[in-house]
Amino acid sequence: MEIQAHADLRADWVRADSDVPSLRAELQQQKSEWERERLAQVQRRQEEEVEWDREIQAHEALRAEWDKETQAHEALRADWARKRDDVEALRADLQRQQAEWKHQRAAEKRRKEDELERVRAGFQWEDLTPDQRCLRHNARGYTARLANVPRSYDPVQACEETVIRIPGVAIEGRPLKCEDRGCSGVFGHWIAESGESICATYFKNFHDKGCTSPGSHRRRIQSRLENVQIGDDWRKMCSTTPATFRHQHFPKPDTCDIGIFGVWGVWEIKDNKC
Template structure:
């Protein structure tokens, strides 16, 4: 009969058999190792080199900026007029992008033949901006025509604001016309050589400057074009505005020549 192997005795917890665990290398009881010393020294050297490189880069960039400023200052060969024009262009761009705007332009009176005045109110002016310059710089579109700046600006104070004025040409409303029948007044005087004609001006609008309209309205007399009359005469509301033309006429020299011939001042050929 074979003998059975004996089983080990039951495990019994014996404090004497317990092993003390190994301590980590970072435990305070251990001193710094050679590897740690090398790592610390290497980090210190790298940090010092990086700091030196950073300061060098700062000085290099600063030097380049100074050189650039000096070069641009010396190389700016523009005239004072060109620099001022450039400054105004930048200023105009700032004003046009500040949020200012014109309200709807409305027509006013006629100022000349074919020219009518329009006006608009400048709105949404920022506090830090000059409203007068805003009026000069802000463009506007009237009847399909764009104007970069107004003909004039009118500052009515802080309460009423700033208004722009524009003059539009080819306005049929501002095209009065002369009466078809020109009145023959005769020679302006003996020996003047001028023959006077006059006619009334029609289609004048209320509020228009009648004198300006008369002075700028053209006329065609005996096939000859005249850009304006010689004089204008306002005969009141009932008779209206009249234009006067003094036209060269050799017949208006006839009476004086006859008198001079009668007294023997000239011969029959007209020579003295």
């Protein structure tokens, strides 16, 4: 058994010895592949180093450009700050000038207003004259001339701004209308609405003229208009004169007529007896 084992071992050695050349060849092949891989790795490393160098140079160039742009931006910001300071100084100077101009204008305006007040204080209404005719019931026109208006002042404006206050006359305030009559002067016109006895027309002696027509439920009342002055517009005087009769007040007649005995106001009042 030992001899057989020894023979088997010897046979293994013989086989192993016969495999040595193939193993040596395989090892040589592996060494060649390792060398190729090492050379390829070295070449890749060299290429990567070259690429890294290019990237580093590009980065440095970009950083230098960035620094240059930063410096330009800082210079621009400094220039803008200087210009802003200049603008602020100009703005402050302009505001100071505007305040001075405003103060001067206000002072000039006050001076002109004071001068105008002194001029206006001299304006005076003269020759207040009532119209020859009445305008309507209890209303009469008045005219007056404005005196002491300097040539430098607009006479119509002076007329429109000047208030009249005359004791005993029922008019007050600015004119309703101003009329420039050239060399004769400027005249203001007012209307007195009360206290004009000459224009105080009235109705009296109301006459019942019967029903206007059967079934109309309307009754005709007639009265003559009193205190009508010669030259007055009878229609306007009649149509604006109020009346009170049969415990009723009427602001004006329904119609007005004129006849040989004067001007008559006519009312048609409600009456169920008609």
